Amino acid sequence: MTDMKKKKLDSATVISIVIVLALYVAVFIAEQFIPATSMLFTVIKKGATYALVAVSMNLLNGFTGIFSLGQAGFMLIGAYVYGIFTIPVVSRMDVYQYYNGGLVQFTLPVFVAMLLSGLAAAFLALLIGLPVLRLKSDYLAIATLGFAEIIRALFQWDKLGPITNGSNMLRLFPNFNDFNIRNANGDVVVYLSTLVPLLIAGVCIFVIILLINSTYGRALRSIKDDEIAAEAMGIRLASHKRLAFCISSFFAGVGGAMLAMYQTTVQAKSFTTAMTYEILLIVVIGGIGSVTGSCLSSFLFVACSEWWLRFLDQKQVIGDFEVPLLRNGFRLVVFSIIIMIVVLFFRQGIMGRKELPDLIRQLQGKKVGGGASK
């Protein structure tokens, strides 16, 4: 992570970079030795995806002060664009079985398709941003929420079937497992299926951090702090809000493509409002205005919901004693209680507005300027 405050990187920033790189190395090593079916990797893959989308949402809600709830809609666009353009031509007849193999009869490389996912989402954001960004706060939230619902319905429309496969799912496109390097026999030589998604999310989040710490990032933050003052300082509100909206949607689109790879299938009906709320929850728990917070909380969130609390859904017997209450669905009860506790006792989220380098500076005993800049 860069520090633009001083010209040279200070020690806290260097330590942060080292920590992040060490995590990557650790994941790489773990992946080679721990069986690929371990829940750990599932959590990291989904966590990386959610972290990217959460940071992109934070860019809007936390840094620009635009309360948008359209994230699931933009993820849907990203997931579909990725799916549509990466299904191998030979498999299209299977996937588009009701639509004669569909309209698209070519395949793009994975990373080109991911880029296209982002661009498609950003372009749509540009269009709907024109009317929607004139609204403020809760009205804007409702409008973007409505947009996401319309997108979801539209992609299931039968007339669009040759492209979107209607309400049937897209499948057989390259997923995370295809990043593993295999030998001629098809045996995996180097496992990369967890590292690559983590890298993609990392690069995207790094770009967002660069943006936040640039002159445009300052302009966006000034809009959040005080629109009237920002405008009086010569910052054109409409264009800057549109910029933030498009960039956020771009990364939500890329996140959608990652989610498609994680799930190995795409179906419009799974991109519900609940998905946006999950992301929003991650942003709030992590701290509105903290990239580190969003990343941390998305991994914690995914780990809790997918892994650590799973045992609550099953009957547990300790000795002769059968633990009461544990049955299917109880996990969600505990999960909700944990979230309520976090929200009640950490009003600012786990990180507040602080970032990783700020924490290290704190440990070093230096004064932190409110964590406003990184």
Added chain:
Amino acid sequence: MSENVLHIDHLTMRFGGVVAVNDLSMDINRGEIVALIGPNGAGKTTAFNMVTGVYTPTSGKITLMGQDITGRRPDEITKLGIARTFQNIRLFSSMTVFENVLTARHLRRTSNFLSATFRLNAAEEKRMRQETEALLKEVGLFELRDEMATSLPYGKQRLLEIARALSTQPKVLLLDEPAAGMNPQETEELGAFIKLIKDKFDLTVFLIEHHMNLVMDISDRIYVIDFGKQIAQGTPSEVQNDPAVIAAYLGVDEEEEVSPA
């Protein structure tokens, strides 16, 4: 007479049935300090808001150095060279002193969001930072540069607002009650400061103020309005002795009502 910078021509602003500013005309020349005074609710801030583009006047025309700026967006007007401060301080609360001033440099950028994100504008960014440091030194806030803006004492916050406005490189500086809430000592320092920056940055200053000592001390000319209408104008001493002004400020007995000038 010297070069005319800001020309306000028969400006009127109506909010429904209320006429907040009624047929106001003003001329502000280069290098002058001009004050707009009047009792509470006289329409001073409304006049400011029209000049800075917050309101579009119902009728009338505003010209900045020969260019018609009536009804332009606030950010456009700032870019053209009018910067302002606010009556109720509006600093960027999540930012440090340094960042507040630096952010106001954004409008003079040549980078776009891509070149800024990928640090292709490093030279420009560096220059912006150096200019900001220099400006902070000039106004005496350099020592406080890493403090959060909102943690400063009140007087310093006012100063920071002026510094932030200066950072947009204005030709005309609009100060909306810069001395509000200041004690006599601070007010006196502010007066000296306004004169100082006017000369240093080659500014024209247009201010609204209630502290009469400050107004009389630093203004070259004063316009007085009441109920949205101009009732007097002239040098401080002329205005001070104008019966209409005294009437507006102190009130008069009904028998000896003074007709507005």
